[in-house]
Amino acid sequence: MSKIRVTVNGVASEHDVEPRMMLVQFLREVLGLTGAHVGCDTSQCGSCTVIVDGVATKSCTMLAVQADGGEVLTIEGLAQNGQLHPLQLAFREEHGLQCGFCTPGMVMAAYELLQHNAAPTEAEIRHGLEGNLCRCTGYHNIVRAVQDGARRMAEGRPAVHTPFSVPAVERTASSTTTAKRG
């Protein structure tokens, strides 16, 4: 067992994990954040994409212990105060998702792309998302969603869609667990 301290979606916590536990398992099984999905075993599909220290990362390929001391942003942390992030809203408006399985990884990969390039061309979006597979959309509406999301973010347009009423509960700053590989 190795002790790691990770900040996930702004909440820091300490956990004992098996050295071979992958970050995606840590998120899904230890923290119960099941938004990151496992769609393959060769780092091709990108369904597990999260942001680690500002970099879009395939969490099926990174050990949990490698995230020690790091900051992780997952799809669950993107909406703020019960309001969708403009990029999430854009995916809904442009029908950029169908079955929804690749969606969390796709949104996080697009989120990182827009951090580096606020107004990407269609070709830049397609190239930027080539690490994420979608079998449903043919990417047409995903590209449009990223274009729309970029516009919304640039304009600072407030999100108008509130998916869930999230009660404002004050969270404790940290927690500690011991986790075995699931």
Next chain:
Amino acid sequence: MPTTETSGRPLGASVKRREDARFLTGRGTFTDDVKLAGTIHAAFVRSPHAHARIRGIDTGAARGHPGVQAVLTGRDLVAGGVQPIPVAWLLPGLKMGEHRVLAPEVVRHVGEAVAMVIADSPAAARDASELVQVDYEVLPAVVATDEAIGSDVRVHDLAPDNVAFEWSIGDAAATDAAFAGAHTVVRQRLINQRLIANAIEPRSALASYTPASEELTLYVTSQNPHVHRLLMAAFVLGIPEHKLRVIAPDVGGGFGSKVFVYPEECAVTFAARSLARPVKWTAERRESFVTDAHGRDHVTDAEMALDADGRILGLRVNTIANLGAYLSLFGPAVPTYLYGTLLSGQYAMPAIHCTVRGVYTNTTPVDAYRGAGRPEACYVVERLMDLAARAMGQDPAALRQRNFIGADRFPYQTPVALMYDSGNYQAAMNRALEMVGYEALRAEQAKLRQEGKYLGIGFSSYIEACGLAPSQVAGALGAQAGLWESATVRVHPTGKVTVFTGSHSHGQGHETTFAQLAADELGIAVDDVEVVHGDTGRVPFGMGTYGSRSGSVGGTAIHMSIQKIAEKGKKIAAHLLEAAPEDMEFTEGKFRVRGSPDRAKAFGEIALAAYLAHSMPAGVEPGLEETSFFDPSNFTFPFGTHIAVVEVDKETGDTSLRRYIAVDDVGNVINPMIVDGQLHGGIAQGAAQALWESAEFDENGQLLTGSLMEYNVPKADQLPMFETDRTVTPSPVNPLGIKGAGEAGAIASPAAVANAVMDALAPFGVTHIDMPLTPARVWQAMQGSPGR
């Protein structure tokens, strides 16, 4: 909180999906996300050989591994009363090789499960599974589709020549006569390569057992939970059907591959009952590649006869369809009734004859994959149309138009059993030609050729039979199931509504579209309708989602229940308003006395009245809830014309898809945004078949494209934006006029893209290359040509 913004009628509007909020925030619930206390985990021991006899299995070391709860082999399951997995479509003379959940004696494809290890964690189960020692006597394997018949290798003893069935349709003598009198005959061997669906969510199963009530609950990645329940309970496990609840929560894509009953979910359910613990298994992608049912895999010799004017006289088709090692659930239906019956395409063909031999090989079983038989038929017809146009020096669009079934000829009886419901093929073609700018594009093509650049334009005018479909007809043709659909519409006392549908979305957005349909017909807000699906404990027996049937069949069942509710509501309203029931009308959410618009009761008032039951008309029961089962009288027949524009690089053979135009007629549309999305996804899958995807085995039956590193599921940078439009020819088969949209893109696009590449290569004299049209194949074809 309102989630739906609409103005005007919800039916036909691009209402944003209510499913999206949970998926976009990581709150979807896919099977692997479901957690039950005390769950133990299964891992499967799989055959590394395509064909072998099991001499013995030593499970001792695995049993002794820390955390292991049980190790089960095929013999344990047989001893436990587990029966073979059934086939749901029987053809006359079908030779059915027994498909066991875990192979007890012989393995017949790489990846077939021979043992299951159950342990406290997935990691412990996987570690221990590597300790199971299987003593195999390796047998020779037969793999290639066109080598199965006459091979020395026998996959199943009951099929000495590896032929599971021989099937034919059409008139052989009339077809022979047509060819005898032909001006031009074109012939081609066409290989429709094997594909792997690759839904991004891997298959998963989690079963739990409650000893006190003897009830089993199975969470499973299924497109049709009731079909899973019936077949697993009554046929495989021999447990009372009502003691098994099947829940398919959010399903991460299927494309057919999650229709079928697979060994793993049966084994997991058996183990959960035996061990009285929740047991979970989730496929790794490498397992998906060798165990999810594959699609296509035909070798076809096809020929078309035409007269001097380019009118089709006859079509003759001989197909060998690779079924894999076992018959999957609908394996026999796909290359027969979903294929041979579609060979008339959009054309008036006087004579057609088709024979199909389904063969066993030592490969993963083959079953329905998006389109299922219809893309294979479309490819045959549309490739032959282009070959005929080339042979006769005619424009491929003009040749198609000359042979279209006229809009005035519907319903149209084809020579291969089907009666097309409605159509206007010329209108869709006209729109596609207009969108692509056909004449200007041909001029550009000629100019580019002079510059050594090779642009190609490819057509595909497709027909599809969907909305599966009349139960009586299906039964007469061998189906072991009805193909109706169910819906319960429950009006609550407050006037809010819950729709329980037997259809089950795996990405199609039914929670939105069925709510639109119900809201529109009841005159209430979309947000006042909840849609429930995917749970045999909550919805009436339903047949599920495949064959582009949910809107036309499932939607109509909802419509029928709403009609019944309206009729009952009229009686109650008439009673309360002291009017005659026959004088009542139900419009815009109000029950009104015809001619006296101020005498009206709102839908919500009648709902409350029905539950209060303080004042009901004689003979009318309290409550407001209706259930309907819709069994259509015919298939529906979507159609359209797709045009692909490609550019082939002369130096590398690489093909880039420049433009893709799709004009589809799917009948009436509930939600245009969702229909467009369905088309996009289907086009991408079909274009990928044409250019990139192929399941390749070596001669020993090892899958060479066994991971996403080798199997080319297209990425965002391989595809263009799609240019789509629609014509609308309502179907007369159902009261909603819906035809169906789920598969159209995948049916049309392989032929469109392949035809475009052949058109680009016309200066090289290349008339045909088999898919996938990889740079290597295209480059080689260009080298061997006089045009070089």
